[in-house]
Amino acid sequence: MGKSLFQKVWESHTVGTLADGRTQLFIGTHLIHEVTSPQAFGMLRDLGLSVKFPQRTFATVDHIVPTVDQDAPQDPLAAEMMEALRKNADDFGVTYFDLASGKQGVVHVVGPEQGITQPGTTIACGDSHTATHGAFGAIAFGIGTTQVRDVLASQTLAVEPLKVRRIEVNGNLRPGVYAKDVILHIIRLLGAKGGIGYAYEYAGDVFERMSMEERMTVCNMSIEGGARCGYINPDAKTVAYLSGRPYVDMSDFDTTAARWLSFASDADAHFDDVVTIKAEDIEPTVTWGISPDHGIFVSENIPDPADAESPGEKATIEEALAYMKLNAGAPIKGVKIDVAFIGSCTNGRISDFREVAKYIQGHRVAPHVKAIVVPGSQVVAIQAEQEGLPEIFRAAGFEWRGAGCSMCLAMNPDKLVGDQLCASSSNRNFKGRQGSPTGRTVLMSPVMVAAAAISGHIADARELFELEPEAAVA
Numbered sequence: 001m002g003k004s005l006f007q008k009v010w011e012s013h014t015v016g017t018l019a020d021g022r023t024q025l026f027i028g029t030h031l032i033h034e035v036t037s038p039q040a041f042g043m044l045r046d047l048g049l050s051v052k053f054p055q056r057t058f059a060t061v062d063h064i065v066p067t068v069d070q071d072a073p074q075d076p077l078a079a080e081m082m083e084a085l086r087k088n089a090d091d092f093g094v095t096y097f098d099l100a101s102g103k104q105g106v107v108h109v110v111g112p113e114q115g116i117t118q119p120g121t122t123i124a125c126g127d128s129h130t131a132t133h134g135a136f137g138a139i140a141f142g143i144g145t146t147q148v149r150d151v152l153a154s155q156t157l158a159v160e161p162l163k164v165r166r167i168e169v170n171g172n173l174r175p176g177v178y179a180k181d182v183i184l185h186i187i188r189l190l191g192a193k194g195g196i197g198y199a200y201e202y203a204g205d206v207f208e209r210m211s212m213e214e215r216m217t218v219c220n221m222s223i224e225g226g227a228r229c230g231y232i233n234p235d236a237k238t239v240a241y242l243s244g245r246p247y248v249d250m251s252d253f254d255t256t257a258a259r260w261l262s263f264a265s266d267a268d269a270h271f272d273d274v275v276t277i278k279a280e281d282i283e284p285t286v287t288w289g290i291s292p293d294h295g296i297f298v299s300e301n302i303p304d305p306a307d308a309e310s311p312g313e314k315a316t317i318e319e320a321l322a323y324m325k326l327n328a329g330a331p332i333k334g335v336k337i338d339v340a341f342i343g344s345c346t347n348g349r350i351s352d353f354r355e356v357a358k359y360i361q362g363h364r365v366a367p368h369v370k371a372i373v374v375p376g377s378q379v380v381a382i383q384a385e386q387e388g389l390p391e392i393f394r395a396a397g398f399e400w401r402g403a404g405c406s407m408c409l410a411m412n413p414d415k416l417v418g419d420q421l422c423a424s425s426s427n428r429n430f431k432g433r434q435g436s437p438t439g440r441t442v443l444m445s446p447v448m449v450a451a452a453a454i455s456g457h458i459a460d461a462r463e464l465f466e467l468e469p470e471a472a473v474a
Contacts, residue, residue, distance in 0.1 A: 002266025028121035036126030040148035054093035067401035105377020108345035115245025119234035120263035134231030135215035163272035168204035171279035176462035179214035180445035188295035195227030224292035233264040289320030338420040340371040340453035347425035348376030365397030366456030410435025423452035
């Protein structure tokens, strides 16, 4: 019997099996940022340890950086964290993409665009959305601060073995349906805890047709479905994307590419579970509640507790509706928004901005809406400027910001105020996620965020922008 990519990568990186059954896994690449690394480096110093393989560790600053006037004096705590990252990178010999480098950005955008993320390897980062890198056929884990310390010190990680669920999506997506809709739909179907104990392999012709950046969007939100990681098998698109990237060795690229492709799951690989979904069944999807699996099609109504199938489900719906201040059974379309955010490690790449720019020309953001656009990296920002995208956004009433995590989790000045409702292209709609303890988040694709910003309320982008079949990407 053949092997899945997960098995191949896992076995090739196994150092040994611990007494408690966990695998001690060699970590090929370690990505760090300013929030979860200072304490880890502090523990190394306390123990008198060095970084085992500094050439395998890459740092950037993303969570706390302001997106407006990045050169201005910052919050003292933020400045302290950034200085700590710089000092630690210097002291331990770690590569650091800082604000002056021209390469800074959200860690999960920087890794792929620099060619640091490569197929067939293991990747760890002190950030839950490290699963993003699985789009390249890597097994990528989000880890905690003590595990960051362990990887720095030993380049290994103790991880429980996982089962593998293959999620196949076949057919043709409808006009106006994007990668973000696909993953929100998957999470809706399988639940926010449905992937616990699993790695997700995304397969089928829908994922095969997706660009690498769309694949990153899908893998990014694997953690929202409870999975430990998610991946897509490497193919010719993967190879083409990585060719010529700064950290890709081009000296014998054909051999390198062949090795990358060899990690793809075998045709007769075994999977612990297989889920099949028809692409035609997916519509533009938005969340209505306080968990990423609280998703509905934009054409549907907000759930009614009276229709719940159990007391637990009824209580969950009631809690979510009370927090979100939404009416049970009412259409989700038409709900007023206050803020629109396009960015994050989920949807802050150049293709996201290109797609939105195609439709917003000739439109204006509603007067009562604050709309911001935040590129995922300085490289993305430069590319967008070269293509004239910021001017298009500004002409439509959006603010174009500097690179960073921004309003995704609001560990920076970009925060909701009071109970503002934000149409967001980010990945989490938890209570207080965007900086206000009463702030409300509705997740959707970047094009849907643009439609909401212009309409002033949650809207169907297919109707507003008159999307035709040839206009939507796979």
